[in-house]
Amino acid sequence: MRIVILFGSEMGTSETVAESLADELSAHDVSVYDMLDFDPGDLDPADFHIIVVSTYGDGDLPTGAEPFFDLLDATTPDLTGLRFAIFGLGDSVYGDSFNHGGDIAAEKLTALGATQVGDHARHDASTPIRPKDMARDWATTLPIPNSIQPA
Ligand SMILES: Cc1cc2nc3c(=O)[nH]c(=O)nc-3n(C[C@H](O)[C@H](O)[C@H](O)COP(=O)(O)O)c2cc1C
Numbered sequence: 001m002r003i004v005i006l007f008g009s010e011m012g013t014s015e016t017v018a019e020s021l022a023d024e025l026s027a028h029d030v031s032v033y034d035m036l037d038f039d040p041g042d043l044d045p046a047d048f049h050i051i052v053v054s055t056y057g058d059g060d061l062p063t064g065a066e067p068f069f070d071l072l073d074a075t076t077p078d079l080t081g082l083r084f085a086i087f088g089l090g091d092s093v094y095g096d097s098f099n100h101g102g103d104i105a106a107e108k109l110t111a112l113g114a115t116q117v118g119d120h121a122r123h124d125a126s127t128p129i130r131p132k133d134m135a136r137d138w139a140t141t142l143p144i145p146n147s148i149q150p151a
Pocket of ligand 1: 012
């Protein structure tokens with residue numbers, strides 16, 4: 001049992017956030033993966049998942065997350081029992097599509113039986129708050145199950 005951090009990015013900010021989260025949670029057994037290198041078939045309900053994903057286009061998933069979620073849509077694995085938290089990145093200048101990437105990710109996982117836990121984080125690039133600083137604070141609020149032992 002471990003914490004699995006999956007990031008889906010366009011320009012790399014989400015990767016920075018994922019690394020900060022892993023650092024903050026390093027008392028646990030943590031693994032970080034680029035969604036481009038992670039097969040949805042390897043999702044394990046025994047693990048606690050953190051999804052870090054930005055928003056591009058007109059409220060779309062970033063390029064780095066699309067293959068993962070396309071494969072998820074195509075294979076529709078049963079994710080019952082899988083717990084995940086979302087750290088979304090976006091920019092409020094985009095108005096109604098602000099942070100939709102994280103919302104899309106949460107909807108797709110929930111539709112397959114997974115359960116979202118913790119606060120849904122929505123970083124806003126129009127604020128002076130640095131994504132990795134917000135991520136570190138957010139990490140301390142996550143409901144990490146007791147079954148995930150410190151490393
Ligand atoms: C071309 C472009 C389109 C974007 N579209 C949106 C959007 O529709 N909604 C949103 O909230 N943020 C949008 N953003 C902001 C990014 O999601 C934000 O800058 C994020 O921190 C980037 O993370 P990344 O480097 O991991 O991809 C857009 C940014 C760019 C450059």
